[in-house]
Amino acid sequence: MTADTAVVELQDVTVEFPGVKALDGVDFRLLPREIHALMGENGAGKSTLIKALTGVYDTQSGRIMVDGNDLRFTGPRQAQDAGISTVYQEVNLCANLTVAENILLGREPRRFGHIDHRAMKRRSRELLAELDLNIEPGSVLGTHPIAVQQLVAIARAMAVKAKVLILDEPTSSLDADEVAELFRVMRRLRDCGTAILFVSHFLDQVYEISDRMTVLRNGRLVGEYLTAALSKVQLVAAMLGHDLELLEEIGDAASATKAREGQPVLSAVGIGRTPGVHPVDLDVGRGEVVGLAGLLGSGRTELARLIFGADRATSGTMLVNGKSTTLRSPRAAIAKGFAFTSEDRKGEGIIGELSVRDNLVLALQARRGFARPLAKKTKDDLVTRYLDALDIRPRNPDALVKNLSGGNQQKVLLARWLITDPELLILDEPTRGIDVGAKAQIQKLVTDLAAEGMAVVFISAELEEVTRISDRIAVLRDGHCIAQVGSDCTVNELTALIAGGVQ
């Protein structure tokens, strides 16, 4: 065994939040000269493990050892002093400072009490050269693309002679070339002796770059594997803990849904809002899933908000069940049986400081008005029913929503609306940033609801998902609805439409 040579080792580490056990007796080790992928669904405990490792969270029990020495971190600073550096998902540098200032922030070389700018640039240039990054240290960070900023963040981490570098979702906002560049830097650092912990949702990237991986599920350790010895299917099965039949079922259900019949639930004619959305016609029938596809900023979110009355339309009319309606507010839309989950789960969805119970009943209670409170028993019945139906974990109605994982928060939001028994469900990116398991569950739920007769508007940046779930897809580009296609449209065709190649 080589266990005693681990740079970082966690033994039986537990981290608890009120109502949630985020890490439950997890062992983990990181060897020198390796790129180690940390895998798991959202809520599996990846972020918690990283935060325990970097001193952001305190551990309730267990040991953290760096180079074989027991350490107890009480803050990020100590973790850094121990040689553990982190580059987070969102680049948290100062965009208005220069590259050199960012790299050496807080550790500026000094001369007679003043910052020695020349030494700073020299040192930065050395560090950047180590990463083969040819940019001017004196340039302002914000003028560089995100990918370069990411590399600067890594240079900053290297400036403290990090033994361990943690990269949390570093590739989520990079394009293919930039990812290749990042990987080149990562390999180089590894070969120089740095141990790298890498977190990513992209399986291909994990297989390309990592030497070993650790899989977590529900806060527990599933296993530690050599990447070469584990197939993708095995990995996904390990992450999910159940097989992938669910995903296959969805495809069948979607193709089985019949063509719409009768009057559409929603019929928007020339609805638009200057300047973001040009007049669009959109029908959504009972039992139909209409996908909205397009790039970020194409008007897909803006259109959804118009339909729900979150923003007011400046043109067009809407017919709800055949009757002309003007929706001036979300309240008015809710009264018509509409429901809407925003893409911004934290900012416009959950009420973080309140319990799961309160979050679940909020929309129904708001519709009933304050004077007609739900009886405690009715409330408890509803909450229990939906916690079970949507498999929301933990099964604790008193847990604060902010302590739930992203996928479970999304389920809470869905349940909030399902409790109101809506006719039209508008889902804006309901599966973004959540794990494969919850994603499949939500997709299945959507197709099930449609099969029961609910009309659904489904927005997703993932075209596979849109084509799999939708009966019909409206394609948006630059605020125009450029096409409406059927469910037989393939991802490639859809991509071409969005890109504007085919019309």
Added chain:
Amino acid sequence: MVKRLTASPLVWPALALIALLAVNVIVTPSFLSIRLQDGHLFGSLIDILRNGAPTMLVALGMTLVIASRGIDLSVGAVVAIAGALACAHIAGSADPAGPGTVITAMGIALGVAAGLGFWNGILVSIFGIQPIIATLVLMTAGRGIALLVTGGQIITVTSPPFKTLGAGYALGLPVAILVSLSVFALVGVLTRRTALGLLLESIGVNPEASRLAGVRYRTIVFAVYVFSALCAGVAGLMIASNISAADANNAGLWIEMDAILAVVIGGTSLLGGRFSLTGTILGALIIQTLTTTVYTAGIPPETTLVFKALVVIAVCLMQAPKFRALVRNRRPRRTSAHRTPEPSPKVTPIAQIHPVSEMSQL
């Protein structure tokens, strides 16, 4: 049990209040005694309750405003305006002692107070002006309005019915106490027996998410400012009635600060969201007891503010999660020392955790 008690946010303000009362008992052994005289209850405790009644009222309104993520700085001005209007009407009428006159006077005062709340509510909920700025307008202008009403003079009135609210007795207790406690009960029922509390908290935590969930954001925010102003109006009547005079310069001076302090001591976060009415009442009582303590203990009154500040800091520190964690962290060391000699009962077969046997080749 002890753990559950210390976990409750109400524990610290309650302990602070008890400690303050204890200090008083040491200084003045007869402090807790309450005597019955002419069918009325007298004693230091009753004094605290009666003198604290206006602050309690204002703080109750403030609690709801703060829960909605706002703040109302104008309550002191509203207190002054309400008192000034009532006294001006009574002093100017032909029959100052007539119940009709007094009712009209109070009606005018409360009507105007509600109107001022309306103004705040519109600025905040319709125009989206930051609450601290929106209410600062009235805080500054309001006292000027009160001075205009009184003509810069202290208006004294001789009206037994008017004096009842601030200085009268009913059921053996000062009317002011009864009024404040009934408002407390009313707000409690209104927020906790209906869904108003939930909707208000959800607005305070996340206004946009609440709006999208169909909560009547504007109506509720608007309503809490009106309610806060009404509470301040009643408090203004109490204060004027107690001294049978309207003092536009001093009535309700700094009461907004006391009210905000009471709310914070009571455990409601200034960031909005979850609120505790009971906590607010405890907070208001702490503040009033402090003031009384300073007088009874013979501490020079000019040190009152310093004294207040010390107690407030102590209570706020006790509530701060970081400070509590600091205190708590002193304890686990002992428990971990206990635990070390125990053999670890959990023996995990390594082979099961590392399913890939090639691991050892690394």
